[in-house]
Amino acid sequence: MVVAQEFLLQECKNLRDLLDKTLRYKYEYAESRIFYDECSERLASLERAIGATTDADALGHEVIHLNELADLICRLERSSISEHSWPFVHELKRIASAICTEDTLAGSNTPNEIYVLADGGLHTYRIHPEDRRPSYTKKRLLTIVFPKSLKHFVLLHSILGHELGHAIWRCSKHGSEMRQQVETHIREGVFASPAATAAHIYSHSAPSKEKTFLGACDPQMQATTLFQGFADWRAWCEEILCDLVGLVIFGPSFVASECELLSSMNPAMTGFGAQHPPTAWRLNYLLDGAKILGHDARPPVSHPLRADIDAFWAHLEDFRSTDPWYSIFTEDQLRRALNGMKALLSRYPPAEYPIPTFERLEHLVPMLKRKIPPVGFRIANDGSLNCENVDFRHILFSGWITKASQPTMPVDKINQLCEHAIMQQIAVDISLAP
Numbered sequence: 001m002v003v004a005q006e007f008l009l010q011e012c013k014n015l016r017d018l019l020d021k022t023l024r025y026k027y028e029y030a031e032s033r034i035f036y037d038e039c040s041e042r043l044a045s046l047e048r049a050i051g052a053t054t055d056a057d058a059l060g061h062e063v064i065h066l067n068e069l070a071d072l073i074c075r076l077e078r079s080s081i082s083e084h085s086w087p088f089v090h091e092l093k094r095i096a097s098a099i100c101t102e103d104t105l106a107g108s109n110t111p112n113e114i115y116v117l118a119d120g121g122l123h124t125y126r127i128h129p130e131d132r133r134p135s136y137t138k139k140r141l142l143t144i145v146f147p148k149s150l151k152h153f154v155l156l157h158s159i160l161g162h163e164l165g166h167a168i169w170r171c172s173k174h175g176s177e178m179r180q181q182v183e184t185h186i187r188e189g190v191f192a193s194p195a196a197t198a199a200h201i202y203s204h205s206a207p208s209k210e211k212t213f214l215g216a217c218d219p220q221m222q223a224t225t226l227f228q229g230f231a232d233w234r235a236w237c238e239e240i241l242c243d244l245v246g247l248v249i250f251g252p253s254f255v256a257s258e259c260e261l262l263s264s265m266n267p268a269m270t271g272f273g274a275q276h277p278p279t280a281w282r283l284n285y286l287l288d289g290a291k292i293l294g295h296d297a298r299p300p301v302s303h304p305l306r307a308d309i310d311a312f313w314a315h316l317e318d319f320r321s322t323d324p325w326y327s328i329f330t331e332d333q334l335r336r337a338l339n340g341m342k343a344l345l346s347r348y349p350p351a352e353y354p355i356p357t358f359e360r361l362e363h364l365v366p367m368l369k370r371k372i373p374p375v376g377f378r379i380a381n382d383g384s385l386n387c388e389n390v391d392f393r394h395i396l397f398s399g400w401i402t403k404a405s406q407p408t409m410p411v412d413k414i415n416q417l418c419e420h421a422i423m424q425q426i427a428v429d430i431s432l433a434p
């Protein structure tokens with residue numbers, strides 16, 4: 001037996017020991033059973049694969065799986081601390097369970113098992129979509145990570161709509177339908193090919209601050225080599241589709257949280273990353289997309305909320321980069337891609353964002369202004385209680401409207417009221433259930 005194989009088989013034993021001690025009988029039995037059985041099957045499959053080969057390349061492949069399984073078990077352990085906004089997570093899981101399903105040995109529509117934990121700062125919003133697994137057993141175990149510093153900041157949590165996009169992209173049931181949107185609608189104009197995207201970035205029409213950024217980059221990074229060495233064009237396409245998924249799922253609060261978070265993490269709003277297209281491109285197509293989807297509808301001028309809703313969209317328009325170089329999709333192209341995402345998500349309620357009536361917002365926003373959690377209940381003149389279902393995304397939208405229209409109201413207070421509202425709304429929904 002070669003040293004590597006012996007070492008890796010010992011690591012399998014170590015992992016088995018770790019798994020046996022992870023939440024085994026300490027927490028709710030049924031839940032821990034799901035991941036225990038799933039991880040046990042994966043570990044057994046890895047042990048068999050490692051025991052059956054001494055080939056260096058094959059063993060190297062199994063090391064990756066082994067490390068990923070160890071990371072997963074550690075994330076599951078940490079998820080038990082429950083450092084997150086549980087009302088928000090309750091709602092997020094309803095959406096994710098509906099759309100993140102797979103064909104597996106256990107059934108053709110198996111929902112993923114979802115675990116949540118908090119870690120790090122602003123850049124840590126993410127989902128671990130498990131695109132590689134040692135065996136195709138019963139379930140994907142999705143782990144969703146919130147920034148620990150923002151664990152109760154529900155207003156920004158709409159960002160996770162984008163992360164759900166990554167989970168869908170890697171989901172055997174819907175991934176190909178999502179990638180089809182790229183082939184059919186995104187691959188035109190600026191995104192016709194990696195060469196076309198690079199040509200746009202290095203075009204003479206690029207704004208001077210972008211040229212300055214490119215001038216400061218590695219000389220190897222040129223139009224002809226950009227997507228061969230530095231950046232991943234397919235990853236950029238995935239990011240764009242995930243942004244569109246986030247918009248279709250969370251609506252205006254997704255646009256608001258992307259604008260505020262991305263512009264805060266990249267205050268100069270220039271440049272791009274290896275995996276991500278330029279921030280300013282992203283914010284522009286999200287603002288355009290919200291219009292196409294009718295999310296920016298305004299009530300009549302005489303409506304009591306007209307000025308507040310105007311203030312919200314005017315604030316978001318401040319994040320738009322006006323130079324035409326930043327608008328990379330035609331309206332028709334964006335409309336077709338968004339319709340494609342809507343066609344997919346609308347089949348899995350409650351995944352698609354329901355546009356609220358103005359009456360709904362007229363009920364919620366004034367409650368927030370009076371520092372009352374914006375919830376679907378009111379006391380009638382005769383003292384009776386009228387309860388109604390309110391989608392948590394409408395609570396978040398009312399929070400963002402209030403933030404834009406009431407600049408003297410502390411944002412953390414608005415956020416706190418919204419988090420409590422989502423929790424109270426869950427109770428209202430229980431009372432409404434038959």
Ligand SMILES: [Zn+2]
Pocket residue numbers: 162166239242
């Ligand atoms: Zn992403």
